[in-house]
Amino acid sequence: MLRExxxxxxxxxxxxxxxEREMLRLEEQRECHQKLQVQESRLLNHYLRLKMKRLAREQEDELALxxxxxxxxxxxxxxxxxxxVMRKLRDEGRVQTEQEHQQGLVYQDQ
Structure with a gap:
């Protein structure tokens, strides 16, 4: 009985x-998974920031163009x-010159 x-x-x-070993293993696995999620989240945020900067730069370039x-x-x-305006002034100058020329002829006839 004692032996049993x-x-x-x-x-x-x-x-x-x-x-306990199984619990420790599961805890380590959970922590590892959590670390991977944090790394993935940081990486996604980094890529998102890069993409936003690229899009902003493209918009600035497009706006500059x-x-x-x-x-x-x-x-x-x-x-x-x-x-x-210059053509009109030139044309008006010609008309005025012609008028002056014609007036000069009229004065000469008198």
């Missing part, structure tokens, strides 16, 4: 040790308007 009790206690201790095109169009429009 002793064997039962020994078997119980062995089961407890096995359970759009501004450059707009400035070029405004310059061309301004130059065209200046050209029109």
């Amino acid at each position: 009790k002793s064997e039962e206690l020994l078997a119980e201790q062995t089961r407890r040790r096995q359970d 759009d501004m450059s095109i707009l400035e070029q169009l405004l310059t061309e429009e301004r130059d065209e308007k200046q050209g029109e």
Whole structure:
């Protein structure tokens, strides 16, 4: 009877040790899994920040190109308007010169 009790206690201790080892193994596995999740989360955040920076840089480049095109169009429009004004002034100058010339002929006839 004592021997049976002793064997039962020994078997119980062995089961407890096995359970403790299994618990430790599961705890280590959980911690390892948790560390991997944290690393993955950090890596994803890092890649997301890189992607956001790249997208922002692309938008800035696109905006700079759009501004450059707009400035070029405004310059061309301004130059065209200046050209029109200069042509009008030249044409008015010719008309005025012709009128003065004709008036000069009229005065000579008198």
